[in-house]
Amino acid sequence: MSYVCKDRGTESCPCILMETGQCYTCSIFKTGKCDCLPGWQGVCPFAEYYQTDEKIFEVKPKTFEVIERKDYSDKLKVFTLETSAGFALKCKEMGTFLMIHIQSVSLPLSVVQSHIAGGKGYVQLAFYITGPKTKRLNEACVEGSMLEVEGPFTNGLINSELFMYGKPTMVVAKGIAIMPFINQKDRIKDYLMHVYLDADKLTDEFVRDYLGDIALFTADLRCDGASIIKEIVNTDMTGTNVLFMTSPYYVNQLLKVCGNLTSKIIYPNHSNMCCGRGVCGACSFTDEDGITVKRCKCNSEIKKEA
Ligand code: FES
Structure with a gap:
């Protein structure tokens, strides 16, 4: 089975996996040969990396204010972050999730809704209290609090x-x-x-x-x-x-x-996600061919033409 990275050709590419020679869809570092899927007409991650002086996309956490919170039950909560307009716009993509960092834990949360008004962005997220991570989030996310957020990631x-x-x-x-x-x-x-x-x-x-x-x-x-x-x-x-x-x-x-x-x-994508960036390996998955990929990055399994 061959894999195509969800971030390939996007502004998040090339990422740290290109730097470490582990890019899922570019074989040049591994074999010295281009092994692209037939018909690929997008941006070449290796060319991008080479032409930009080996610059990679760095995920930088952002801090956003919780401007609203609604408790639908003692466990189901929805809260709204005030973001930039550009950030909220990106959150509209199908399968978008954000990684919320609280003290030493990270929680991936799917975006429920996002919109732009008055030049600002508003992103709604929901969670259901099931264990220590969501309990911690429940305590931290009150109106007026600031949350550290990474993303948006699109592989949800x-x-x-x-x-x-x-x-x-x-x-x-x-x-x-x-x-x-x-x-x-x-x-x-x-x-x-x-x-x-x-x-x-x-x-x-x-x-x-x-x-x-x-x-x-x-x-x-x-x-x-x-x-x-x-x-x-x-x-x-x-x-x-x-x-x-x-x-x-x-x-x-x-x-x-x-x-x-x-x-x-x-x-x-129910993989166990932790960093969302292909670094920690928490979401690793090994297929029937023995190929291991990180599910936070790859979700397309495409058989190559013989
Ligand atoms: S969540 Fe860390 S590598 Fe995928």
Whole structure:
């Protein structure tokens, strides 16, 4: 299996992995030969690196103020950061998440919404208190507090690059895994087919605030999961997007039944993320060919033509 880095050709490329000779998509440091996928017409990371005097993209943490916070339940919280307009604009990309640093811990949080007003940016994030990291965030993120943030990172959804704007879209979502869909909702709501929501962990008020303008089918994935998966299997994926926004358990159930659709369904990148930059290795994944990649950087698995 060959991998293409999600950041390839973006302003985040070349990164530290080029400097250390571990760039996933550039083979020049490893083999001395260009091994690009056939048909690649984007920016060459090596040329960029070479022509800019070996300059790499450095992620610099930023500090933003928490200007609003809403407690939807004793565990579900949503807060808003005031950012620059440019930062908020970048957060609109599908699958965007931010890394929040609090003391010595880092938490990846999907962007729920972002907008620009009066020349400033506003980015909303949500979390559900489940353990020490989210408890710490709950204490730190009060109105008026400053949070250290890295990002935006764009690898929060597997296969997000395949999303076809302007095409019918089916959505299956459970609990707080729905956040990346909410971030895209306004761009795609005219093309939504069925939106199945298992509102586990969400409250009625949250559903009203963020999903009140779309038609939802209430679902309980524990009972309805099999029939929904059957509907996905029978969907023509050449002209339809399928967003499957659930926990790893249900994603695995789906992939077990329709493994051949793995490369077509868009689902959350549930890797254990820590740095989000390809440095720490917390998100390492080894495929059936024995190739290890960092899932915070790579999510496209593309077989090369023989
Ligand atoms: S999260 Fe650190 S390498 Fe991917």
